[in-house]
Amino acid sequence: xxxxxxxxxxxxxxxxxxxxxxxxxxxxxxxxxxxxxxxxxxxxxxxxxxxxxxxxxxxxxxxxxxxxxxxxxxxxxxxxxxxxxxxxxxxxxxxxxxxxxxxxxxxxxxxxxxxxxxxxxxxxxxxxxxxxxxxxxxxxxxxxxxxxxxxxxxxxxxxxxxxxxxxxxxxxxxxxxxxxxxxxxxxxxxxxxxxxxxxxxxxxxxxxxxxxxxxxxxxx
Numbered sequence: 001x002x003x004x005x006x007x008x009x010x011x012x013x014x015x016x017x018x019x020x021x022x023x024x025x026x027x028x029x030x031x032x033x034x035x036x037x038x039x040x041x042x043x044x045x046x047x048x049x050x051x052x053x054x055x056x057x058x059x060x061x062x063x064x065x066x067x068x069x070x071x072x073x074x075x076x077x078x079x080x081x082x083x084x085x086x087x088x089x090x091x092x093x094x095x096x097x098x099x100x101x102x103x104x105x106x107x108x109x110x111x112x113x114x115x116x117x118x119x120x121x122x123x124x125x126x127x128x129x130x131x132x133x134x135x136x137x138x139x140x141x142x143x144x145x146x147x148x149x150x151x152x153x154x155x156x157x158x159x160x161x162x163x164x165x166x167x168x169x170x171x172x173x174x175x176x177x178x179x180x181x182x183x184x185x186x187x188x189x190x191x192x193x194x195x196x197x198x199x200x201x202x203x204x205x206x207x208x209x210x211x212x213x214x215x216x217x218x219x220x
Contacts, residue, residue, distance in 0.1 A: 049073040049094035078130035079141035
């Protein structure tokens with residue numbers, strides 16, 4: 001009984017351990033920004049001018065397209081109030097300089113070390129004090145695009161796959177036995193058809209293993 005408990009606990013911990021070790025791998029998430037741009041969020045990974053977490057503003061229709069004058073990695077970036085807002089205020093990661101940038105005209109309106117002066121430029125264009133998303137603090141205020149969410153779900157599914165496949169095979173074999181008993185009791189063809197469906201995954205695994213074993217046999 002104790003061995004069974006340990007086995008179940010280890011199976012449940014496998015995905016959790018995978019998530020924990022995945023934190024050491026490089027991660028990039030595409031965040032929705034406005035009608036012209038998206039934000040590429042590295043958390044963590046290489047490619048940042050400093051540290052392992054940063055933003056990079058890219059063209060919305062081209063993840064590799066950059067905006068002239070805004071090529072630096074960003075540690076903080078203003079959260080747009082509307083989808084049509086084109087003015088951006090951000091802090092460069094490397095030197096800490098603050099940039100006020102117009103995405104529509106692709107021009108740097110200001111670049112300075114003092115954030116108060118950058119705020120004056122920002123408010124001079126009729127903008128309210130912005131809220132900032134921080135690359136090191138979870139990028140709060142910005143949300144992943146649907147494409148990025150699908151990638152995350154696919155990644156999570158791949159991590160669970162080694163656990164779900166054996167469980168699926170066992171469940172299929174159990175269902176096969178149940179349907180076989182029903183067929184023997186009723187002689188209904190539908191139960192025989194279900195037997196074939198439930199047996200297909202197990203037969204596929206046996207066929208694959210046989211190919212691997214025979215492929216490694218001496219003299220082949």
